[in-house]
Amino acid sequence: MFDDWRVGFIRRPLSHVLDEAGLGADLIVWLPPRPRSFQFIADPFGVERDGLTTVFFEHFDYRVRRGEIHYAQYDGDRLVREGEALIEPFHLSYPSLIENDGELYMLPEGHKSGVLTLYRCERFPDRWAPVRRLLDVPAIDATVVQHDGLWWMFYALPGPDDRAMRELHVAWAPRLDGPWTPHAANPVRADFLSSRPGGTAFVHDGAVHLPVQECRPTYGAAVRLLRIDELTPDGFSAVEVRRFTPDGLLTGYSDGLHTLSDDDRLTFIDVKGLRRSPAEGGVRTLYKMRRLLGLNGPRRPVAPLAA
Template sequence: MNQAGNLKFGVLCNSTQLQYWQEQVILRLIEDGHRLVIVVMPENEENDSKQGIQKLLKYPYRNFLFRIYFRFLLKPGAKQLVDAEYLFKESVVLRDKGTKDKNFYVFSKNSLEAIRQSGAQFILRFGFGLIKGEILNITPYGIWSFHHDDPEVVRGVPSNFWEIYKGHPTNGAILQKLSEKIDAGLILKQGWFPTILHSWEGNINQAYFGSIDWPAQVCRDILLNGDRVFQTATKPNPGKLCLAPQNIPFLKFLLKMGYYRLRYHLRELFCAEQWVTGITKANPVSLIEGKLAPEDFIWLKNRNRNEYRADPSGWFDGAQLRLFYEYYNYSKPKGSIFTTTYNENGKLSFGKETIALNESTHLAFPFIFNEDQKVYCIPETSEKNQIELYEWDEVKGRFLFEKVLIRKIRAVDTIAFRHKGYWWLLFTVKERSNYELHAWYSPALTGLYQPHALNPVKTDIRSARPAGGIFRYKDKIIRPAQNCSPYSGKSVVLNEIEELSPTAFRERVFKEIRPMWNSIYNQGMHTLNFSGPYLIVDAKRHIFVPNNFRNKIRDKFRRLKSWLL
């Protein structure tokens, strides 16, 4: 463990011009107090020596369409070139006179010695292609390199392309410590994003911008937990190598992307979500070891296709269950928190539906919990840019504002629970609401809350966004999460929390709870809570809603007008 509170690092790059995302990676490290001490570039940039007719004869015409598109039409913001020389002013800058060994670059002895003398503890590889030899082990923590695909699914070139071509719902990325074997180094950080099937440019930006904090996060982990990040790291099982697409596959890719774009817009217009809330008598054992069936549930049905009830939670007082949920109406596209009761008199029956909380801004995901004989709610208030706590007033029959727990954060689907002396808040943030999990903690429910040292503690479209409160199954701590691949609210994933402290977080997927296939609401599930003897869930179908159609058309014209102006 480094006692000085920061690390020294180096960069391997091809010139003083970096891609924008690479500049941001370095800036994040510097902002965290780490020092860039050495930069190594090749002595001469490689030039194509072929001239005239020889160059024409050797040109890879089988990749012509891809090469033209990649060079002239593909313009992702993450890869725009920036002058990064200002970052190198306090660093040793070397021009290396290395050699080529087949497809690998081998660094000169002078550069290797300079790296040793610099005291760099790790090196970021942003250039030089494939490398091997002494450079791989010259620093204590090795050479770190990004791979913007899931190497077990897609590896090779170009990045973030084949997921679209093959229709994969997820797009992975890793930060690895390089080894002599290609694509087989230790995975220091890994994440999964939703594949943006209708935009290669968007797919690239999402994966590259979504991973720029990873080296700084690994550094924090090293400073807090020593070498454990390397001891617990795994190696990938590399998948089939993919190469640059030839002309016919690239034409197919363009057609597929056009189809996906058309499908995306049509779904927005014609496939609105309609959620329904339901309850049944169940416990964690029956949920995990049994099966859900729609006939076992009593459903809080929607009156018409213009409305839905989702994100249910509640509390059981020993006699009745009070249920809370988001009520949404497409004619006024803003959520409110509604409540009703269930009384068991021979059979379960609904009470009167009333408004528990209404604001001028959108409200959703009312997370309900008890503490000191009081009933609290943390609703989603991302539009207010803060996390708020409310207390239930039984006499007034509504929630009353208690306190702002965290300011200046657009939190989505917050849950709260106690664990090892702390109150924990877990949530995603609006900008990356489906795949980045954040944790904050405090000794007391009402604060002061501090961010987890490794935020975001998880990046995974399949199991990050909270879906309900923590519960126990045997000796396991289970955290329900939303599987948002290939679309938001596809199913609920149960994660087992294996470690949670202010400096560590680790969980694994334990089980997936899928929508009930023999129900008309069989196209999604994204909330699961227990209250007393009851299991509370929601379920989804896609339907055409005229008001949603009008809202989306208006939004599209507004965006088009803004783009034209």
């Protein structure tokens, strides 16, 4: 059995999902499925710029098993362009976007590199350069927000017994580029139902709200929205205020929903369908052969980390 994800967006801000109606299936524009079998797109983040909606997402091919960051651009609800945004020798996903001091940044998950790296957009949407290591730990699904004069980061860490799915960690900094200090109470939350970040953190009615993934009974089963009532370098408390499931959103994709992100005007989501195929064994064999032959590496040079 394997995961098959689809990405969509709604022309409403993320705070809209706090309304009673929440996510409305009739409002969602779905990106087309991948042209090849055993490929999917997930972890959408996006921005409106120059009259176009640009959606960044993880593109994953089971034949290679290394995520890349691709993009799709929409003029209204019409797809006009697709392409590659960022490729590294290691797996990339969760292309969280940050606008700060007139610059656009991306903070993708690349925990196989062993660090958390911030990228700056040099040419929109397809040229991104690494500018700074924010953490010297393999942070997963790092999500940042500015609140009460500080920058806050929420993230997971890899480890045994599915640690990445059951612990929420926090760090804080005076500026986006750091220095970042881990929270005194890490992990601030520990359970499989509401710990791993799952989209854009935002401020609503004076409180930070954080989408988190529900990772039982399956990875990315649903999204729960936490309202963080205490957020200081020494204190943390949060309560769940909403739960979002994939039910009724897209036929054949009712097994998971694990991203809610926005850019103040649009909301981006993904949904999952669990699949079985007689070709699964062949795809796994192909991946192993490609790995043995060294064919699963990046398809273009990687820019060095800027000083």
